[in-house]
Amino acid sequence: MTHPCDLLITNVKIATMQDNGVPYGLIESGAVAVHNGKIVYVGESTKCRYKTNNIIDGSEYLLTPGLIDCHTHLVYGGDRAGEFEQRLQGVSYADIAKAGGGIKSTVKATREAGFDTLFNAAAKRATCLLKEGVTTVEIKSGYGLDLDTELKMLEVANGVGEYLGINVSTTYLGAHALPPEYQNNPDGYIDFVCSTVMPKVAEGQYATCVDVFCESIGFTPEQSQRVFEAAGKLGLKVKAHVEQLSDLKGAVLASQYNALSVDHVEFMNPSDVPSLTKSGTVAVLLPGAFYYLNETQKPPIDAFREHNVPMAVATDLNPGSSPMASLLTAMNMASVFFGLTPEEALAGATVNGAKALGLVTKGVIATGMDADMCLWDVSHPCELAYAINQHRPEQIWIGGKHVVV
Ligand SMILES: [Zn+2]
CATH class of the missing domain: 2.30.40.10 (Urease, subunit C, domain 1)
Incomplete structure (x- = not known):
C-alpha cells in the first residue's frame, strides 16, 4: 500500500x-x-x-x-570598514572610540537609518547566508538601544524572514551596550530595558528571546540577572553573551535561568561546565569573532564533550567583530581553531543550532x-x-x- x-x-x-x-x-x-x-x-x-x-x-x-545560524546581528546601519582600515594603518581602538567609532557609530547609523535602508542591507546579508544553505537564522536587535529603534530592528528582522521565505528567530538584545543617554547610569539603563522596552517586545511578539552582553565592557552579572528575571516574568526565553573576554561566571548565572544558550564562552572555566548540562544549555561557539579579534583563549571544548553539552556554531555576523556572512566558513574555523570534528561542526550548524533557539521541529x-x-x-x-x-x-x-x- x-x-x-x-x-x-x-x-x-x-x-x-x-x-x-x-x-x-x-x-x-x-x-x-x-x-x-x-x-x-x-x-x-x-x-x-x-x-x-x-x-x-x-x-x-x-x-x-537546512543549516541554522543561531547567532547573528545582521540588522545594522552603516558599516565599520573605514575603522578596519584605520586600525590597520596604526590608529588605536581607543582613539577610534574617542572619535565616536566602534559600536557607538553603529548605534548612531542604525538610529538614523530608515526602515527600508536597514531592511535592504539586512536582506542582502541574509541572502548570503541563504545561498549557503542557511534556512533558519537568529537575528538580534541591540544597535538602537532606545525603544523605537530596537523595535524597528526587530520588525526589519521579522520582515526579512517573510520576504526571503526563511525562518527567522528574533532576540531582543537591549543590554548590548550603554546608549549615550545613559552613559553614566548603567543601572538606569537596565531599568529602561526591563520596564519599558521588554514589556513592549513581549506584548507585540517582536522577539521570543532576550539576550545580554555580560562582560567587563558590557553589563555586570547583577545587571544581567535583572534582565533574566524580567524576561522570565514576561515569558521570554534567555540567552547570553558570556566569557568572551574574561570569566565573570555569566554562563553559570545564565544556566540558573535555564538559558537556551551561552555564547562565545572562550574564558569559561571547565569546572563550571557541568552547570550547563543540568540546565540543558547549549554552548554557542563563534569562531569568526575569535578570528577577527585575533584572540588566543579557546573555549573548553573537552569539558563540553565530557559533560555532554551540545555545541552550536554560528557566524556572529556583525559589523564590528565578525563581518562574516558564511556559516560554512564558521564551521571550518570551529574545526581549525577549536578542534571540532567535522561532524561536530555540522551538528553545530544543524541539530545544536536548533536547540540553541529552542526549535524542536528543526x-x-x-x-x-x-x-x-x-x-x-x-x-x-x-x-x-x-x-x-x-x-x-x-x-x-x-x-x-x-x-x-
Ligand atoms: Zn554576538
Missing part, C-alpha cells in the same frame, strides 16, 4: 544528524518524503511507500538538514520534523566543514517548498 505525499527526494545519501549510532546519522541510499511541509518518511529508498508526481532524483548527492531529518533541507554535490558530509568557498547547495527546501536563491 502506498501513501500520497507532496514531494519525494530519492537516490540520496542522507546526513540525518539524528543520533542513531552511525556518524552523521548517515543513510547511504535513502529517500525522504514530505507532506504539508513536514517530513513523513526518511529511510532506505527501497522501503519507501510514499508516492507523488513531484519526484526529485538526488543523483546520489548528500541531503542534510535541525534533523526525521519523521515529523519541518522539511528544511539542502542537497549538496559532495560525496561525504565531512566536506562541508573541510572546504572553504567550494560548496553551495544544489537545491534548498524550506518547509517543503523549493527555494530559488
Whole structure:
C-alpha cells in the first residue's frame, strides 16, 4: 500500500544528524518524503511507500538538514570598514572610540537609518547566508538601544524572514551596550530595558528571546540577572553573551535561568561546565569573532564533550567583530581553531543550532520534523566543514517548498 505525499527526494545519501549510532546519522541510499511541509518518511529508498508526481532524483548527492545560524546581528546601519582600515594603518581602538567609532557609530547609523535602508542591507546579508544553505537564522536587535529603534530592528528582522521565505528567530538584545543617554547610569539603563522596552517586545511578539552582553565592557552579572528575571516574568526565553573576554561566571548565572544558550564562552572555566548540562544549555561557539579579534583563549571544548553539552556554531555576523556572512566558513574555523570534528561542526550548524533557539521541529531529518533541507554535490558530509568557498547547495527546501536563491 502506498501513501500520497507532496514531494519525494530519492537516490540520496542522507546526513540525518539524528543520533542513531552511525556518524552523521548517515543513510547511504535513502529517500525522504514530505507532506504539508513536514517530513513523513526518511529511510532506505527501497522501503519507501510514499508516492507523488513531484519526484526529485538526488543523483546520489548528500541531503542534510537546512543549516541554522543561531547567532547573528545582521540588522545594522552603516558599516565599520573605514575603522578596519584605520586600525590597520596604526590608529588605536581607543582613539577610534574617542572619535565616536566602534559600536557607538553603529548605534548612531542604525538610529538614523530608515526602515527600508536597514531592511535592504539586512536582506542582502541574509541572502548570503541563504545561498549557503542557511534556512533558519537568529537575528538580534541591540544597535538602537532606545525603544523605537530596537523595535524597528526587530520588525526589519521579522520582515526579512517573510520576504526571503526563511525562518527567522528574533532576540531582543537591549543590554548590548550603554546608549549615550545613559552613559553614566548603567543601572538606569537596565531599568529602561526591563520596564519599558521588554514589556513592549513581549506584548507585540517582536522577539521570543532576550539576550545580554555580560562582560567587563558590557553589563555586570547583577545587571544581567535583572534582565533574566524580567524576561522570565514576561515569558521570554534567555540567552547570553558570556566569557568572551574574561570569566565573570555569566554562563553559570545564565544556566540558573535555564538559558537556551551561552555564547562565545572562550574564558569559561571547565569546572563550571557541568552547570550547563543540568540546565540543558547549549554552548554557542563563534569562531569568526575569535578570528577577527585575533584572540588566543579557546573555549573548553573537552569539558563540553565530557559533560555532554551540545555545541552550536554560528557566524556572529556583525559589523564590528565578525563581518562574516558564511556559516560554512564558521564551521571550518570551529574545526581549525577549536578542534571540532567535522561532524561536530555540522551538528553545530544543524541539530545544536536548533536547540540553541529552542526549535524542536528543526535541525534533523526525521519523521515529523519541518522539511528544511539542502542537497549538496559532495560525496561525504565531512566536506562541508573541510572546504572553504567550494560548496553551495544544489537545491534548498524550506518547509517543503523549493527555494530559488
Ligand atoms: Zn554576538
